[in-house]
Amino acid sequence: MAEPNKALPFPAFLQVVERAPLISIDLIVQNSAGDVLLGWRTNQPACDHWFVPGGRVQKNETLDAAFLRLTKAELGVALARSSAQWLGVYEHFYDSNAGRVEGFGTHYVVLAYTLQLDESDMALPLGEQHSQYRWASRAEIVQDAAVHLHSRAYFE
Template sequence: MWLSNELFRSVVDSTPLISIDLVLLNSKGECLLGQRLNRPAQGNWFVPGGRILKNETLDAAFSRLTREELGKVSARSDALLLGVYEHFYADSVFAAPGQGPDTHYVVLAYQLVMAEDDLLHPPHAQHDAYRWWPQAEMQACAQVHDNTRAYLDALR
């Protein structure tokens, strides 16, 4: 169920959002990150992911998000739950810090490992660039968002 901007702004202002983050690894152990176009975390490198919609099961949300964020449908049963995380942002999709609602996410982070022959076609609606990052480089780069770096400790 999609919400009008007015109603979604009220939701962002009033409640945490529940989302799934996709921590995607290739056969070299590198992680796929996109550079965010939109608030929150605009301009930072971040894992793909998105909100779970009202009345959407976790399995359905996972399939939708992998299709929308990676261009390839994957099943939640093929992923490993890394944990539950909280993300707090001073801004939101609606406004810069201090000019509107802040954003609070409760995030289910899942690790997916791609086979060497898997082809991805990530869209550019949320991210303007994508690249595979070695984990040591992710840890050291200030442009990789802290919330994304937090997943590194849980990777297997």
């Protein structure tokens, strides 16, 4: 497999967002009590909402490599995709984009996986994507309007 592309310059990335869907992986992390990990998003899309961890698949990156990279970046521990359970394919449509540019939104094709981890198994990063984390029950997630509708959809 070819080496993943280096990051696109941000203006070029925004052109992709304007014209094409992005592929991403969402991580539905449950602890031993059955609660689900949520992070408070600090960037667009879905800024100022609770959301499950995850991220984009890069050009020329296998899904296995993306899963290792994203679990390391989002959870602080690199995990094999084979350690997770497949949940399904979802589509997320947003009115906003990472550049906060008017006139176009973001479309994700999301590959969702569930994982069983406790907080002591992770080193959750703060700052780049999330400013804080919390564990919530499925019932709390479904009822909490501050949980983004795309994350609530995993539990409805």
